[in-house]
Amino acid sequence: MASDQGTGTANRRTGEHPAECDVTVQLSDCGRDDAVAVFGALDQVFAGCEDVAPHSAAGREPTVWMATFDSSAHSGEADPAPRLSKEVEALLTGDHQAVEKVEKALGRLFELRSAQHVPGEHETESRLLLASR
DSSP: OOOOOSOOOOTOOEETEGGGGGEEEESOOOOHHHHHHHHHHHHBTTTTTOOOOOOOOOOSSOEEEEEEEEEBBBOOOOOSOOOSSEEEEEEEEEHHHHHHHHHHHHHHHHHHEEEEEESSSEEEEEEEEEEEO
């Protein structure tokens, strides 16, 4: 999981890759197991992600799980497609092409029951409802 530090132009670089390849994935209305399933599958598809598994914490679980993926570091496909205990809401944010790559990967892994897109000048937002195939 890459961190989102600072702001800058779309051409800034984070680590070893261009920032415009980063896609932030936020999962809501799900527990730790479903977040691990989605993030783990994306981690198999997009290499270079650091420790995307949600960490255990004392107390209540978060209501939103978040990780950032490098869409330029495509490494293959998740095998097998993970099972979800229920529908999971996913919000993807980033460069238009980067979000499209991550959305297509999620579409191969899960059933997309709903998709809404909010285009912006430099970034786009995609809201998905994921379910097991």
